[in-house]
Amino acid sequence: MARNHKKSAEKKTPLIEVVDLFCGIGGLSYGLKSQGLKIKAGYDLDYTCEYAYHHNNDAEFRYEDIRKVTAEEINNTYSKGAIRVLAGCAPCQPFSSYAFKNKNKDPNKYSLLDEFGRLVEEVQPDIVTMENVPQILKFKLEHVFQRFVETLEHNEYNVSYKVVFCPDYGIPQTRKRLVLLASKKGKIELIPPTHTAEDYVTVKDVIGGLPALEAGERDPNDALHKARALTPLNLQRIKATPANGSWTDWPKELQLKCHKRKSGKTFGSVYGRMDWNKPAPTMTTQCTGLGNGRFGHPEQDRAISLREAALIQTFPKNYQFFIDERSVSTTLASRYIGNAVPPKLGEVIGMSIKKFLNQ
Template identity: 70%
Template sequence: MIASRKIEVVDLFCGIGGLSFGMKSKGFDILAGYDLDATCRYAYETNNEAKFIYKDIKTVSADEIGALYSKDAIRVLAGCAPCQPFSSYAFKNKKKDPNKYDLLYEFGRLVKDTLPDIVTMENVSQILAFKDKPVLSDFVDLLKENDYRVWVKPVYCPDYGIPQTRKRLVLLASRLGKIELIPPTHKPNEYKTVKDAIGDLPELKAGEADPNDSLHRAKALSPKNLDRIRNTPYGGGWKNWPEELKLRCHKTDGGSSFGSVYGRMVWEKPAPTMTTQCTGLGNGRFGHPTQDRAISVREAALIQTFPKTYKFFADEQYVAITKASRYIGNAVPPRLGEIIAESISKHINSNLTDL
């Protein structure tokens, strides 16, 4: 049971609404989501019953944010600033977008000027080791200077019932008192697996779609890539192929280290991290465990813990696999949103027992 005052959430960088949806499922009132990708509007508004505001965060004012909250509500400001500058890929990529470094500072500006009761942020764990700009430590310092108690740590998603080996940084901050994420809900022998997530879906061939589920569709494969997946044993990858099927880049010293590319998942373990290219066979260990194809859009969504009822498009008969994969890979898993909400509820109950 949570405190009697409403808990209201404004979600910055909301995307299609994974974080908002998880928090909504735990009884929080989602007021609005801000994002600069207008195509996310349908999914965000339909699933969260909240307003989608298409706007650059750099043009959002504190007065605008403050006006969204009710007078007596407990105010939560949430955000997942785009993580590309801090991802593992960005460390290898010299052409980074310098404007995206500033987004966490913009989040900080809005925190400082609106002083919500609680702040939460999710990002890639590599931000902890980022040396070019101390954006995370600057953000934490700003919170502490404004009387927030801060908890910030990497979180291993299987520990919380998410069936993928995703590791994310979670930050919780409160002006009400000490706050922290709830303890792990799953031990290693209880981790949700690929089979738990997608084991009951109908079989598909590459390029096919399930007539009863338009999101359960898989990308077509070229004849050579079809040969490659057929030569990939259970849990294996390109290193198991005959020489004539290997790519030239795999034979170099650099390429040989990417052992998971073109790999198959296994039923008994969590999936790898879902990325924006998770439905492409050559982009990671995204091969189906036993079928000769990459995972479908539906499978990627379920691994990200989106329920089958989640609506991604107004007309799902004409799903663009590339667009859907981007939505899913960029999203906060709704289950992680639930865990963050449970942590906030527990914190509120322990600090505001008179509400």
């Protein structure tokens, strides 16, 4: 009798299935998958992402405009009886800091979050998660984020959201992201931070053991561990940059004209070296270029390699970005990596969903 009682008391893990909107190469999906969530499909309008998404997430890639996706199509993707998760990160460029300065805004780009809201309303998934840049909270153009939250609340979702400082969750870069979770089954929240400033994951923790490279060189054993070539002048500049330094440490003859203007002081990190003992700056689509931020290697005279950028974004070494990695496009790979949701952040979201369902 006791044995039967024990068996009946055991919790059966529910089948949790995910459809990922704006999936890119699958950083969010991969993190959710690592927590046991079943990824059913990802949608994106960048067809070049198909191989990486499908290969690493064992899920269907659907090259479709989100405006044309129907609730019937998504609902037919889920298995009967599964906990249905609708996830996504609407392209964040419209809500970035640059968007506040750009007066020639494309109104079509701002409708993507509305389309996410439309699909929530029509599909009625059990759980919704959305990730984006924190600036979306302040974005006044038609109050896009507020309208998304109101759509969820109108459809009887419990909504929570917070700005996440990524090092607090073991992600080795000072990226800040807005993470939203919503459920019809009760109050759902992101798990508490897993790290403090005393044990943040650092640049050295992540890339300190990789083989050394010269600018323009590629590791023969790792096609992604390759660094962009530098002009003779930029090679002089990186050599003149001390540990944790930037262009402000150069002699005047190496400085650009823009650096000598008063406004140049606001770009103190440009051409800078990363700090071994701190998290890296936010990885962007241009993070493998020396002059695009503090993307210089802490010691070696070059910008960080594609592999280093991928590891800082928490992609594992076995994540395959191209069908043939002997021929890697630096521009394409940089875009993939910079646009991605860090898989580790997806993992944290997956842990939060599982914790909520187990309660």
